[in-house]
Amino acid sequence: MITDTPRPRAPTTPSGPDTLVRDLLQGLAEGRYAPGQRLAEPDLMTRYRLGRSTVREALTRLAAMGIVTQLPHRGAHIRLLSxxxxxxxxxxxxxxxxxxxxxxxxxxxxxxxxxxxxxxxxxxxxxxxxxxxxxxxxxxxxxxxxxxxxxxxxxxxxxxxxxxxxxxxxxxxxxxxxxxxxxxxxxxxxxxxxxxxxxxxxxxxxxxxxxxxxxxxxx
Amino acid sequence: MITDTPRPRAPTTPSGPDTLVRDLLQGLAEGRYAPGQRLAEPDLMTRYRLGRSTVREALTRLAAMGIVTQLPHRGAHIRLLSxxxxxxxxxxxxxxxxxxxxxxxxxxxxxxxxxxxxxxxxxxxxxxxxxxxxxxxxxxxxxxxxxxxxxxxxxxxxxxxxxxxxxxxxxxxxxxxxxxxxxxxxxxxxxxxxxxxxxxxxxxxxxxxxxxxxxxxxx
DNA sequence: CAAGGCGGTTTCGTCAGACGATCTTGTCAG
DNA sequence: CTGACAAGATCGTCTGACGAAACCGCCTTG
CATH class of the missing domain: 1.20.120.530 (GntR ligand-binding domain-like)
Structure with missing residues (x-):
């Protein structure tokens, strides 16, 4: 039912999908990643040493942010704007x-x-x-x-x-x-x-x- | 050796985390879900007959939309605004x-x-x-x-x-x-x-x- | 020689099970 | 009644698996 409301977030170490999200955003600013680039899950798994769930969650977040577009069965791309x-x-x-x-x-x-x-x-x-x-x-x-x-x-x-x-x-x-x-x-x-x-x-x-x-x- | 076959998905369901997202939004409009309510993953898994990955992806999307707030190790709540x-x-x-x-x-x-x-x-x-x-x-x-x-x-x-x-x-x-x-x-x-x-x-x-x-x- | 269809390979979507870490709760001692 | 501890629930992440859809190269056919 209706329970208590969110309490202040504990100071957690920035582990998890955050690392990928953060690095991709930074890499985008630095030019290591470019708009239009394909982001294949297996590739990211090995590059960041993460499990697929974790990579997937990071991609989901990036997609929700609009940084990345996901096409069914065709993978994720860094969004390239028209x-x-x-x-x-x-x-x-x-x-x-x-x-x-x-x-x-x-x-x-x-x-x-x-x-x-x-x-x-x-x-x-x-x-x-x-x-x-x-x-x-x-x-x-x-x-x-x-x-x-x-x-x-x-x-x-x-x-x-x-x-x-x-x-x-x-x-x-x-x-x-x-x-x-x-x-x-x-x-x-x-x-x-x-x-x-x-x-x-x-x-x-x-x-x-x-x-x-x-x-x-x-x- | 590995148990059941991964459920042949009925072609009628639009499939995916979409169902959960959609139903939660609709349920919110209809009053079946209320702001402040806790959304536990196991609960959602049984309620919607979905795997944890799928539930998790849906929650991630809802969180990105701002409908849901996720606190580390404390689960997801439907956002209750101050x-x-x-x-x-x-x-x-x-x-x-x-x-x-x-x-x-x-x-x-x-x-x-x-x-x-x-x-x-x-x-x-x-x-x-x-x-x-x-x-x-x-x-x-x-x-x-x-x-x-x-x-x-x-x-x-x-x-x-x-x-x-x-x-x-x-x-x-x-x-x-x-x-x-x-x-x-x-x-x-x-x-x-x-x-x-x-x-x-x-x-x-x-x-x-x-x-x-x-x-x-x-x- | 070009066009189109076929099968293999890659990748995606989803599921199941597992393990440690962390939060919550219930109980008990002081 | 309060504080501490143990048990349980839940979360974050990983590994492994399977069907389905898309992509690619090859081969056949006109």
Whole structure:
């Protein structure tokens, strides 16, 4: 029946399918894995020294996150976005990032300390290697400030990192817009923060049509 | 030497973890399952006549959808939202539904036929039983008109249905706002459609604080 | 020589059983 | 009544197995 509610998660060692999921995400950021790549279960079993159940569970999770697509009896592939799909992802990203920025600014207005966000953003600016890590920290600081658990859950499901992996060096830089976003949050100005989020994403959408076909899956 | 043959699966069953996922979602809408309820693997195995791998995969999927929370060594529960979590969910829902409405209206402006949406909305109005089905059809018509695959993927991950299951009869009706939304989409008016979506969700958020504590998980 | 069908091989979907680790619960001593 | 311990239940992961579906190469046929 209706029992107690989830209690705080014990500090467990990151064992299990997590390792695979984590490594694949990291490998995607580092270029060791590429969108479109096939992921065969036997291969992953030997590569990570895991049982099939474990590999399978990891793939299921990745599929649920949208990183991986599974076709019946044809295995799993790292999702390769079509131009349209990329546009759709970004269109969805804009309002969600906007909401995060808005709620973060509201939190600051309510007395929260934006120090962590400022620091993470500066680290991101100055990071030369391990930029993926710095970026992750920046986004975590933003969502943690926003304090919306649902956003925490959904934002990783947006395959912005997929787009990043797919476009690699063909993206316009977004540093200025991000700095504007952080400044608005620190100034506790929700409307400006939300607008900055949109301004951060919009150029990416606008840049898509000009990119070469070779970067995308056929429609 | 190894015991029984692995059950020749009846061709009638749609087969797979889908059955469990689907039935749990439906059962949630029908009240057979309640938020907060524990879902033990052995129980599900016998209840659905499935192997553990299959049950496990279904639970993983449900967890990724946010319907279920899994705690290490403590099993899976149907997520029971706290008042704050419910508010967070709705805050996220608003811009996403807004985007769906906007893109649907844009599609109509570009020549798409809104007939299916109109019909689904009317069915939803007049449905007395099987309202869950009618609602699902309505949302599908909306997102299909919007034509954004990413929205299709994310909207089911919003636990609006969880909120629905949790609040049951304590929700204010949203019929008027929905009709306004549909009208704006049919009129190919994106701004009005998006605003109607917000107007649809906002009363729900506003109603939350007045609801009794007993409906929510403790913070 | 090209097209198409056939069988073998690979991989997937699902199941069964097992083992250690961990959580829950019931009981008992203080 | 509280705290501690033992028993039981459950979970995480592994191994092994089997049918089914998809893929691939070969061979036949027109």
């Amino acid at each position: 131009r349209r799909a990329a546009r759709d992802v970004l269109r969805v990203t804009a309002p969600l990032l906007g909401l995060a920025a808005r709620q973060a600014a509201e939190a600051v207005a309510a007395g929260a300390d934006p120090q962590a966000l400022r620091a993470a953003s500066q680290d991101y600016d100055s990071a030369v290697e391990n930029r993926a890590r710095a970026r992750a920290r920046y986004y975590r600081a933003l969502t943690s400030l926003a304090g919306n658990a649902e956003l925490d859950r959904l934002l990783p499901m947006l395959q912005v990192h997929l787009i990043r992996a797919q476009l690699r060096d063909n993206r316009p830089p977004g540093r200025g817009a991000r700095q504007a976003l952080v400044a608005a949050v620190i100034n506790a100005d929700p409307d400006t923060a939300e607008a900055a989020a949109h301004a951060h994403i919009q150029p990416l959408i606008a840049a898509l049509p000009a990119l070469p076909d070779s970067l995308f899956a056929p429609e | 008042r704050r979590a419910a508010r967070d969910v709705l805050r996220v829902t608003a811009p996403l539904l807004g985007l769906a409405a906007r893109q649907a209206a844009e599609a109509v402006a570009a020549g798409a036929d809104p007939q299916a949406l109109r019909a689904a909305s009317q069915d939803y109005d007049s449905a007395v039983e099987n309202r869950a089905r009618a609602r699902a059809r309505y949302y599908r018509a909306l997102t299909s008109l919007a034509g954004n695959a990413e929205l299709d993927r994310l909207l089911p991950m919003l636990q609006v249905h969880l909120i629905r299951a949790q609040l049951r009869d304590n929700r204010p009706p949203g019929r008027g706002a929905r009709q306004a939304l549909v009208a704006a989409v049919i009129n190919a008016d994106p701004d009005t459609a998006e605003a109607a979506a917000h107007a649809h969700i906002q009363p729900l958020i506003a109603a939350l604080p007045a609801l009794p504590d007993s409906l929510f998980a403790p913070e």
